[in-house]
Amino acid sequence: MEVPQNVLLRGPAGLAKIWSGSAGVDYFPVKTTVQWLAWHAWGEHTAGYHSLSLGLHLLSAFLFWRLLAKLGVGAFGAWLGGLLFVVHPLAVESVAWISELKNTLSLPLLLLAMSSYLDFDQSISDPSHAKAQGRKENRRVGRIDLCDFATLRETALGTYVLTLALFILAMLSKSTVVMFPCAILLYAWWRRCRIARRDALASLPFFIVALVLGLVTVWFQEHRAIAGVPLDLGGLASRLAAAGLAIAFYLGKCVCPVGLEPIYPRGNVDPPSVWQFWPWAVMAVVGLVAQASRLPSSKRQAETPALLKHAALGLGWFLLFLLPVLGLVPMAYLRISRVADHFAYVSLLGVIGLAAAAFGTLFSSSGRGGRVAVAAAAACLIAALALFARRYDAVFRDDRALWTFALAHNPNAAMAHNNLGKVLFAEGRLAEAGGQFERAAALDPDDAESRFNHGLMLADAGRPEEAMAQFEAALRLRPAFPEAQDCLGNTLLALGRAGEAAACYQAALRLDPGYAEAHANLGVALAELGRPGEAEDQFEAALRLRPGYPEAKQNLERLRAGGVSPQ
Numbered sequence: 001m002e003v004p005q006n007v008l009l010r011g012p013a014g015l016a017k018i019w020s021g022s023a024g025v026d027y028f029p030v031k032t033t034v035q036w037l038a039w040h041a042w043g044e045h046t047a048g049y050h051s052l053s054l055g056l057h058l059l060s061a062f063l064f065w066r067l068l069a070k071l072g073v074g075a076f077g078a079w080l081g082g083l084l085f086v087v088h089p090l091a092v093e094s095v096a097w098i099s100e101l102k103n104t105l106s107l108p109l110l111l112l113a114m115s116s117y118l119d120f121d122q123s124i125s126d127p128s129h130a131k132a133q134g135r136k137e138n139r140r141v142g143r144i145d146l147c148d149f150a151t152l153r154e155t156a157l158g159t160y161v162l163t164l165a166l167f168i169l170a171m172l173s174k175s176t177v178v179m180f181p182c183a184i185l186l187y188a189w190w191r192r193c194r195i196a197r198r199d200a201l202a203s204l205p206f207f208i209v210a211l212v213l214g215l216v217t218v219w220f221q222e223h224r225a226i227a228g229v230p231l232d233l234g235g236l237a238s239r240l241a242a243a244g245l246a247i248a249f250y251l252g253k254c255v256c257p258v259g260l261e262p263i264y265p266r267g268n269v270d271p272p273s274v275w276q277f278w279p280w281a282v283m284a285v286v287g288l289v290a291q292a293s294r295l296p297s298s299k300r301q302a303e304t305p306a307l308l309k310h311a312a313l314g315l316g317w318f319l320l321f322l323l324p325v326l327g328l329v330p331m332a333y334l335r336i337s338r339v340a341d342h343f344a345y346v347s348l349l350g351v352i353g354l355a356a357a358a359f360g361t362l363f364s365s366s367g368r369g370g371r372v373a374v375a376a377a378a379a380c381l382i383a384a385l386a387l388f389a390r391r392y393d394a395v396f397r398d399d400r401a402l403w404t405f406a407l408a409h410n411p412n413a414a415m416a417h418n419n420l421g422k423v424l425f426a427e428g429r430l431a432e433a434g435g436q437f438e439r440a441a442a443l444d445p446d447d448a449e450s451r452f453n454h455g456l457m458l459a460d461a462g463r464p465e466e467a468m469a470q471f472e473a474a475l476r477l478r479p480a481f482p483e484a485q486d487c488l489g490n491t492l493l494a495l496g497r498a499g500e501a502a503a504c505y506q507a508a509l510r511l512d513p514g515y516a517e518a519h520a521n522l523g524v525a526l527a528e529l530g531r532p533g534e535a536e537d538q539f540e541a542a543l544r545l546r547p548g549y550p551e552a553k554q555n556l557e558r559l560r561a562g563g564v565s566p567q
Helices: 012-020 029-042 046-070 075-087 089-096 098-125 127-132 146-150 154-171 175-192 197-226 236-255 274-292 297-303 306-320 348-365 368-396 399-409 414-426 430-443 448-460 464-477 482-494 498-511 516-528 532-545 550-561
Strands: none
Touching: 012 029, 029 046, 029 098, 046 075, 046 089, 046 098, 046 348, 075 089, 075 348, 075 368, 089 098, 089 368, 098 154, 098 175, 098 197, 154 175, 154 197, 175 197, 175 306, 236 274, 236 306, 236 348, 306 348, 348 368, 368 399, 399 414, 414 430, 414 448, 430 448, 448 464, 448 482, 464 482, 482 498, 482 516, 498 516, 516 532, 516 550, 532 550
C-alpha cells in the first residue's frame, strides 16, 4: 500500500496491527514498522523516504564490500564490487521507488547475516580454536555429537545467535531472502568442496525459520494480496518455461542493463512453445559440462581454480535468490508482469560478485602496466553504469514522468494506465483520468483497483449513478474491499439513501473494524436516520482510532449541538 494512504502508519493502533497481521496484504512487520517511524518523522515529505532508501542502498554496498573481502576476492575486487552495486541501473527501481523499502531494508540485514555466519564458520573451523575446546579428532564416524554443531566459545555461540536473529529480521522485511539457508550451504561447499554434517546441522534452524515465515507469506499472498483474483500463470509447463525465460532475462539485465522499464510486457507462455525452454537447455548443457570436468574428491580442494569456484558461488547466489520470484509460487505482482527489476535486487549481487572476483584476479596477477589497464577498464565500466543509472533515475522523478515513460514503452500496461489516471485525477483533469481508468479496465477486466479509482473520479465529477456502478463492479471483483464499500456508501448517502449507505459502512467495518473513515461515515448515516446515540458512538470510535480526525470531531460537535450534515 502506498505510504500516504496507509492508515496503519498513523498511530499506535496501526503499529499493533502491523505486528499482529490483522491488516495489510502482506506480513513484513519490520519493513512496515520502519515506515511507521518514517511517517512520524517526515509525514508525506518524500525526501525523507528517498534519503532512507538511498542510505540503506549505500549501507548494502558497504556491507557487500566487507563480504567480498572476507571471501578473499582481494582489496581491488571488493571495492569494485561495492561500487558496481551502488551504480548498477538494475538497482534504480528498488532505491527510487518508495514502496520498495522492503528491498533496500532486507538486503543489509541479509548481508549482515551472511557476514556473521562467515565469522561463525571461521570460528568453529579454526584448528587452534578446536584444540582449545578439546575437540577429539578421532570421534566415532556417524556419531552426531554436540561438537558437530558447536563446541563453541561464547563469542561463536553469540555470533550464531546473531546470525539467526538477523535472518529473522530480514525475513520480516521481505521474504524473498528465504533462500539464505541454501546460500550458507553453498558457501560451505565453496569453502571446503563438500557440505559436512556440521554444515547441515548448523543450517537446520535457518531452514525452520525459512519454512515457517515462507508459509506465512504464502498465506498472505493467497488470502489477501491475490484474494481469488486469477493470475493466469498457466500449468506446470507454462510456469517452467516462464521461469527459464525470466532467469535468462535477469542475467541479461545484470550483464547489460539497457532497455530497463518500470513494467515489462507480460509475454505469452500459455501454452509454451518448444523454443521457450531454451534457457533450461543451456543450463542443462552447462551442468553436464561442469559434472564431466569434476576432479576426484581428493584433488578438488587443491586443484579447483579459484575463479571457477567464485563462478559457482556467484551464479549460485544469483539463481538461489531468483527462485522465489520466478512464478513457481503464486505472487500478486505476476498479474502485472512476470519479471521486474526489483525482483533481481538481491540476485544482482551474485553477478557483480563474480565480476569483482574476475577483476580482482586479473588485477592481482598482472604487472604494473596490466594493473593500470584493469583499473582503467573498471573505471570505464563504473562510469558507463553510472550514466545509465542517472538517466533511468530521471524516470522516477515524479509519478507523471514514471507512468508516462512506462506507457511509452509498454502501452498495454494496465497498472500504468491506472496509476497515470490517478495522477490526472489529482490534477483535476477528470476526463483524461476517466479515459485512463477505462483503458486499464479494458486491458485487465479482473482489476478491481481501476474500477474503484474510476468510481472516485465519477463521484467527484458529479455522476453518482455511474460511480455506484464502478464501485459495485470493484466489489464483485474483490468482495473484501472495504474502501470500495465505504465509497459506495458515500455515493448512496449523497443520493439520500442513508439506510443503504449505513449497510455499506457496516460491511466495510466487518472487513476492517479499525477503518476510522467508515466509522465516521456510518455516524453521519445514523444521524440522518434519526439514531443520534449510535451516531455519537461511531464518531467517538473514529476519534479513538484516529485522534484529531477533523471531520469526525466536527460532526460529533454538530451532533451534540443538535444536528449533523453529511460529509
